[in-house]
Amino acid sequence: MNETASPKEIMAAVIAHDLKDGQWVEVGANLPVPRAGALLGHLHHGPNMTVMIAMTKAYLRDTPVIEEFEFITDVGAMQWSEAYYQHDQLLNNQRHRANGVFFCGGIQIDRFGNSNMIGIGSDYKNLKFRGPGPIGTTNATAQNGTWHLVTNSHDPRVLVDRVDYISALGYGRGEKNLREDLGLPNGGPSSIITPLCVFDFDEETRSARLKSVHSGVSVDKVVESTGFSIIVPENVPITDGPTAEELVLLRTRIDAKGALRG
Amino acid sequence: MSDVRASRIVEVEEATAAVKDGMTIAIGGFINSGHPMAIVRQLIKDGRKNLTVVGAASSGLETDLLIAAGVASKVISPYVGAEGFAGIGPAFRKAGQDGLIDIFELDEAHFYAGLRASAQRVPYNPWKAGVGTDLPKVNPWLKEYRDPINDELLIAVPAINIDVAFLHAAVSDIYGNVQHNGTRYGDISMHNAALKTYVSVEKVVSPERIKADPLRTSIPGATGIIRAPYGSHPYSADGYYVPDAEHINTYLAAATSWLKTGDRAEVDAYIAEFITGPADHADYLERIGIRALLSLNEF
Numbered sequence: 001m002n003e004t005a006s007p008k009e010i011m012a013a014v015i016a017h018d019l020k021d022g023q024w025v026e027v028g029a030n031l032p033v034p035r036a037g038a039l040l041g042h043l044h045h046g047p048n049m050t051v052m053i054a055m056t057k058a059y060l061r062d063t064p065v066i067e068e069f070e071f072i073t074d075v076g077a078m079q080w081s082e083a084y085y086q087h088d089q090l091l092n093n094q095r096h097r098a099n100g101v102f103f104c105g106g107i108q109i110d111r112f113g114n115s116n117m118i119g120i121g122s123d124y125k126n127l128k129f130r131g132p133g134p135i136g137t138t139n140a141t142a143q144n145g146t147w148h149l150v151t152n153s154h155d156p157r158v159l160v161d162r163v164d165y166i167s168a169l170g171y172g173r174g175e176k177n178l179r180e181d182l183g184l185p186n187g188g189p190s191s192i193i194t195p196l197c198v199f200d201f202d203e204e205t206r207s208a209r210l211k212s213v214h215s216g217v218s219v220d221k222v223v224e225s226t227g228f229s230i231i232v233p234e235n236v237p238i239t240d241g242p243t244a245e246e247l248v249l250l251r252t253r254i255d256a257k258g259a260l261r262g
Numbered sequence: 263m264s265d266v267r268a269s270r271i272v273e274v275e276e277a278t279a280a281v282k283d284g285m286t287i288a289i290g291g292f293i294n295s296g297h298p299m300a301i302v303r304q305l306i307k308d309g310r311k312n313l314t315v316v317g318a319a320s321s322g323l324e325t326d327l328l329i330a331a332g333v334a335s336k337v338i339s340p341y342v343g344a345e346g347f348a349g350i351g352p353a354f355r356k357a358g359q360d361g362l363i364d365i366f367e368l369d370e371a372h373f374y375a376g377l378r379a380s381a382q383r384v385p386y387n388p389w390k391a392g393v394g395t396d397l398p399k400v401n402p403w404l405k406e407y408r409d410p411i412n413d414e415l416l417i418a419v420p421a422i423n424i425d426v427a428f429l430h431a432a433v434s435d436i437y438g439n440v441q442h443n444g445t446r447y448g449d450i451s452m453h454n455a456a457l458k459t460y461v462s463v464e465k466v467v468s469p470e471r472i473k474a475d476p477l478r479t480s481i482p483g484a485t486g487i488i489r490a491p492y493g494s495h496p497y498s499a500d501g502y503y504v505p506d507a508e509h510i511n512t513y514l515a516a517a518t519s520w521l522k523t524g525d526r527a528e529v530d531a532y533i534a535e536f537i538t539g540p541a542d543h544a545d546y547l548e549r550i551g552i553r554a555l556l557s558l559n560e561f
Contacts, residue, residue, distance in 0.1 A: 030345045055445045070346045073295035075444060075500050075560055084444070087292065087319055088451040091374045118367060119358060124400045130358030132350045133341040134397070135320060138369035142391035165396045172394065182394045183414050
């Protein structure tokens with residue numbers, strides 16, 4: 001069934017496969033891929049995961065079909081709530097984030113895993129494109145124990161050599177021990193997950209390295225769609241997409257309306 | 263001096279009269295929910311200028327509207343947008359690109375650190391995240407420093423001192439004891455950082471109802487309470503109604519026209535039709551229409 005999975009279903013499976021039971025994971029609204037990945041991990045192998053969905057703490061393994069929400073403030077999610085996450089209290093409590101997993105987007109993401117949510121253009125006071133703002137990405141990428149960069153646009157304008165502004169710090173410009181020297185609690189991003197492939201980061205240079213390509217995608221296609229120079233190993237495997245069982249979970253319980261297939 | 267306990271119910275004009283040009287105000291809620299829109303519209307009608315607007319940790323189009331209407335000259339918010347309706351607020355984009363306003367760039371954790379510093383009456387609160395990023399470069403008010411205890415590199419987030427906070431909640435008694443439905447977002451932190459807090463509510467209830475569940479009281483004694491059923495329209499109010507997608511898209515089309523063409527005609531027409539035109543909140547609701555309002559069911 002793997003060969004029939006859509007690129008976004010493959011991305012969700014990549015996210016799910018990396019999640020471990022017992023971790024704390026946030027499911028944002030209007031982010032269908034990380035949502036599906038987190039829920040897939042929860043349903044498939046995460047009975048003790050703490051899932052935050054639409055500002056509530058939820059346990060969803062007994063829920064036959066998990067409805068999607070357009071807004072993070074949707075009260076419909078409260079039907080599952082074991083607790084409310086009051087936003088200011090959530091941010092005051094960083095102590096428990098070491099066990100957390102976060103998925104960071106960006107209007108630009110660079111080869112060293114830095115993300116820009118601020119804007120595009122060299123003059124900050126006169127940007128060519130004003131971004132949405134950092135939201136919570138600066139903090140979540142510093143505090144959660146594990147984090148990934150995720151983009152739905154594998155495009156040279158998004159995947160760039162150097163972001164115009166760093167709002168979430170990855171590996172800087174590849175300086176040795178940068179995060180440790182800054183005293184940041186986690187070791188940096190694990191991967192960049194895109195509709196074409198998965199990158200990890202070279203242990204020495206900290207630059208993005210092609211880890212796997214999704215089924216049907218060539219290495220050349222990835223290279224021409226990427227705005228930075230990629231480290232390409234001799235053998236690039238095919239990404240582990242959803243198993244038959246996972247695809248059924250995705251299509252019948254998590255993404256019944258097909259947001260990942262559109 | 264009267265020995266009768268005073269009611270804190272006020273008209274919306276009395277609440278906004280607490281704001282003078284140049285002040286710092288906060289607007290509660292979160293993205294598409296819980297904004298005190300009857301108050302926001304009154305601030306625009308009052309013609310306030312040069313306000314620093316502390317939007318929610320994730321602000322919605324209420325902050326975008328205050329930019330479009332020329333009320334805000336500075337915005338303190340980690341995000342201005344409307345999720346699925348619009349990833350980035352169009353007036354926020356326009357103003358950011360053309361340098362029309364100052365944007366106090368920060369993460370939501372910095373946002374609450376700044377509010378906490380104000381609540382604690384100290385100059386700043388420290389925060390870890392943000393070191394090594396460009397935030398202190400684009401926002402010189404965020405300062406990297408070495409802490410005196412462990413010599414650790416941290417960010418000093420200055421106190422976000424608020425003159426007047428405006429919130430929207432479910433209910434209050436006439437004495438200003440407010441109870442929210444739902445998760446309350448960051449409303450309590452805004453109240454704690456503000457000299458005055460005015461709250462519009464869907465319904466004013468009896469003191470007995472408040473005292474039946476005091477743990478639920480979120481704002482124990484607001485400065486003033488405004489009666490405003492549908493007071494968060496076109497955004498949702500937990501326990502009452504969902505966002506009015508059609509109206510939100512009407513605003514977005516008008517503001518996006520300004521962004522794309524530089525012509526203010528459509529956004530000015532929106533403001534004239536729905537903000538400066540209506541005589542009061544009831545008149546606004548009449549323009550929206552009873553059928554539209556009654557269709558915004560949660561379940």
